[in-house]
Amino acid sequence: MMPEQPQEHKILFTGTMGAGKTTAISAVSGIKMVKTEAANTDRALFNKATTTVGFDYGEVGLDGGHVLRLYGTPGQERFSFLWKIVARGAIGVIILVDNSRPDPFQDLALYLDNFKQFVAIGGVVIAVGRTESHQWPSVSDYCAYLEARDLMLPVFAVDVRQSEDVLMVLDVLFNMLEVSDAESA
């Protein structure tokens, strides 16, 4: 039996500005990350010094020589032209939702709509952050929201600074896609 050839898979991290996309990739990347940050001049939206304006890039090595290529998008909607470009060739998306934002459901809707091609194939996992300081909406509330939209997508409360949390979400997404592949085969 021939050994399985190592494969590479592209996965996106998206979500609002400040949701933790760069932090999440940084937490798990086995290589020095590529970052494209610029000074943030929109402190009213989120008070941090820099913001991603191109994309973040990192890699996670898996057993058997397989590699996950992780791309983080800019969060702001004015960069939506880039969302489409970066999404080409990706197999799935992790949507990071910031629970401290005024309307996290509206935020989630924006990314569900813009990455609907991944929603259609079940290639989306929703990771809700800052739940330790902002407990509501709960994970159950998100599930109810998705159900109301006729969507069945996994939702997890995560701390993207913790590599085990990010790896868990990646693992779930990867397994979902494998199951989806097996079912369609």
Added chain:
Amino acid sequence: MTYKNSAQLRQDYAQMFSEELQKLTTSGDGVLAAQVCTSDGFEVAVSGRHAESHRRLAAMVSSLQALGAAVVEETEIGTYRNLIIEATEGKCIMMAVPGTGGDILLTVIASPQMVFGSFLLVCRNTCQAISARLLGVAA
């Protein structure tokens, strides 16, 4: 010199930027349009054709500039200076305004007839003029 607020920047300097951009686009050299934006993708001043699409262009320039700088870092070829795009119906140069820490970007569109050397020269001159006026204002 750094700028923390794009709205404040627009309020304080848009008029001055516009004057410099208009000199470029009305010079008759072949410059079709010009824009100043922040490195995080907010337009500050525009002049010339397609002014209505500059909001989206500012975000694109921001991304391209950052990606260009990432390529320079990855390939270890020094310090990022500018990005040039050549197309069938025109050409485009994007460069950081000196003295702004890369926070303010100039984008200029020219006709295909404009020679690259003179295009680069007028862009650099405009960058220097904007920089000098900014530093003069800030001093």
